[in-house]
Amino acid sequence: MLQFNRVSKRYSDAGEVLNDVSFTLERGKMVFLTGHSGAGKSTMLKLIALIERSTRGQIVLDGKNIGRVSEREIPYLRRKLGLIFQDYRLLYDRTVFDNVALPLIVAGYAHREVGRRVRGALDKVGLLNKERRYPMALSGGEQQRVGIARAIVNKPPMILADEPTGNLDPELSREIMGLFAEFNSVGVTVMIASHDLALIEEMGYPVMRLDHGRLVQGPNP
Numbered sequence: 001m002l003q004f005n006r007v008s009k010r011y012s013d014a015g016e017v018l019n020d021v022s023f024t025l026e027r028g029k030m031v032f033l034t035g036h037s038g039a040g041k042s043t044m045l046k047l048i049a050l051i052e053r054s055t056r057g058q059i060v061l062d063g064k065n066i067g068r069v070s071e072r073e074i075p076y077l078r079r080k081l082g083l084i085f086q087d088y089r090l091l092y093d094r095t096v097f098d099n100v101a102l103p104l105i106v107a108g109y110a111h112r113e114v115g116r117r118v119r120g121a122l123d124k125v126g127l128l129n130k131e132r133r134y135p136m137a138l139s140g141g142e143q144q145r146v147g148i149a150r151a152i153v154n155k156p157p158m159i160l161a162d163e164p165t166g167n168l169d170p171e172l173s174r175e176i177m178g179l180f181a182e183f184n185s186v187g188v189t190v191m192i193a194s195h196d197l198a199l200i201e202e203m204g205y206p207v208m209r210l211d212h213g214r215l216v217q218g219p220n221p
């Protein structure tokens with residue numbers, strides 16, 4: 001599903017933040033990405049989503065060398081990815097329904113299909129009864145569920161989550177990680193950057209570890 005081949009990333013003002021990283025993540029796997037603050041976790045996810053471009057090396061996503069993808073093709077590539085962030089990144093002047101519908105509207109789905117899919121996604125995250133609420137009227141855990149519903153509404157083959165439980169207490173964190181495990185159990189490839197070593201250990205999935213931009217532990221033991 002995902003292959004890094006000797007990938008490096010340099011920011012002009014921070015130097016090399018990813019250094020010669022290689023690994024293969026098979027389709028249908030779920031992995032945690034760990035490492036100290038500043039190790040390069042977010043940068044790795046940004047390279048996969050083409051939010052940033054690698055400086056060297058090759059990244060292959062779903063059979064496509066993304067280094068060759070033009071700016072114009074990026075939105076199509078991103079549809080293969082469900083992106084989830086620590087700070088939810090919801091639109092606070094739109095309802096839960098409208099937040100989740102957004103990717104489908106951008107992709108040009110017909111009105112009836114939008115309703116069907118949004119309700120399907122909200123059902124999966126347990127928020128079907130809150131579609132008319134605004135995000136401010138939801139708890140942090142519920143807001144993150146909206147973010148997850150929005151990420152999976154167009155059924156991407158892969159989920160990338162960057163510290164998705166960073167703002168949540170342990171119990172809510174466990175519930176959110178449980179949702180990712182459910183998506184993985186139906187075949188979605190999942191990569192989650194997280195600091196929460198206790199929860200990662202409890203979940204029992206393979207762990208990748210970055211240390212100062214180097215991958216010191218890969219996803220395949």
Ligand SMILES: Nc1ncnc2c1ncn2[C@@H]1O[C@H](COP(=O)(O)OP(=O)(O)OP(=O)(O)O)[C@@H](O)[C@H]1O
Pocket residue numbers: 011012013014017035036037038039040041042043044
């Ligand atoms: N857009 C950018 N421009 C310049 N430097 C950056 C940029 N983004 C990240 N960096 C630097 O790259 C390094 C790696 O950052 P990154 O966010 O990938 O680490 P991280 O492992 O996700 O850290 P954290 O756990 O604190 O989020 C840091 O030194 C950071 O300051």
